[in-house]
Amino acid sequence: MTFSLQQSTPARLHHLHVVSDNPGRLAEFYTSQMQMTSVGGTDHDRVVLVGRDRAVEITARSSGRGPHFGYAMRNQEELNALRKRLQNHGLACQALTASLFQPGAFVIGDPQGRRMAFGLEMSDAASVASRDGLPARLQHTVFQTTELERVVNFYTDIVGFSISDEVVDDNGRVAVVFLRSDDEHHSLAFFQGSRNEWDHHCYETDKWNDIRDWGDRFAAIDVPIFFGPGRHGPGNNLFFMVTDPDGNRLEFSAELARVAVGAKPGVWPHGERTLNSWGRAWMRS
Ligand SMILES: [Fe+2]
Known part of the structure; x- marks a missing residue:
């Protein structure tokens, strides 16, 4: 292997x-x-x-x-x-x-x-451990790229990420790749698109009710959800997304799947139901 x-x-x-x-x-x-x-x-x-x-x-x-x-x-x-x-x-x-x-x-x-x-994580006052607040563990970051194959080859062949799932369009072209660096389904992912830009980052919570609490927290400051709530196909996680004042996208997630060492990459059709099995999806272009 x-x-x-x-x-x-x-x-x-x-x-x-x-x-x-x-x-x-x-x-x-x-x-x-x-x-x-x-x-x-x-x-x-x-x-x-x-x-x-x-x-x-x-x-x-x-x-x-x-x-x-x-x-x-x-x-x-x-x-x-x-x-x-x-x-x-x-x-x-x-x-x-x-x-x-x-x-x-x-x-x-x-x-x-x-x-x-x-x-290595800090062991002093800058440590992220043992702090108060709602559960939201920084868990993955995602980019849009104009050269999907090239960057994915780098992160798999050189850095050592493993492909958990791929989304493939009707013409057989890979549109999205989810990459894992430990047992969690993905800690990094890339969407093929027309731009090279940061797509979003995600915080994994402990349970579905934490998604509710974060949703209420954004409602309290009038920040609307722009994608979700729903469930992703790849990763099977519950989610919603909001934006920060710079327009950076934040995702809140629960129940992200875990994947065994050596698992064969999954293949998903490129469509709204893959990105959100509950219904409508934000489709990158
Ligand atoms: Fe995500």
Whole structure:
């Protein structure tokens, strides 16, 4: 069997580094609405927020820093093993400083310039563990890409993600790929489309009633759901989506499937019922 993160060095999405033209406004949203607390940031151009199993670093676009998405490894040995493997593939592993990870974290670039970081969770005040708030564990991030095959090959063949499910259109072209880095159905996914942009990120809750509570929380500040509630075919998770003040899409999910090591990738037809078995879907183009 070929190398897989899931089997050898499981990784989970730990934090996002988001760039914004208005970091103050975005930080206010994640502080108040997502129940996160500032644990760093030295000026108006950088805010570091941590909540219950979720964390985000927000920097001003004008600062030229970021963005990246950060995956936490279980221990130093596995982080070292992964770095060595990536370097053996000829990939540059740049040191990541002043981050939400312990010293020793590094960042790699994918073929289209997205930056993915690997590191170890903080053990001090910046830890995401044992914090109060509604359950919402940062769990996956998704991108639209103009070169689906190229980026998926990178994340599977080089980084070690495993394909859990593919969505295939009527002409046999792959439209969506769901990738796992541990036992959860996907921690990363890519949609084929006309743009290269961030699609959404997702918080996994503990149960369906948490979806209700988050829905009520967004209702209280007049943020409407734009997709869902429903159930995804691939992953079988319940979900809804809203947007933050920058238009970034947040998903809240429950009951995301788990997938065994070596499981054969599933194939789904490209249609509304695949993206939402309960009915209407947001179709990327
Ligand atoms: Fe999602």
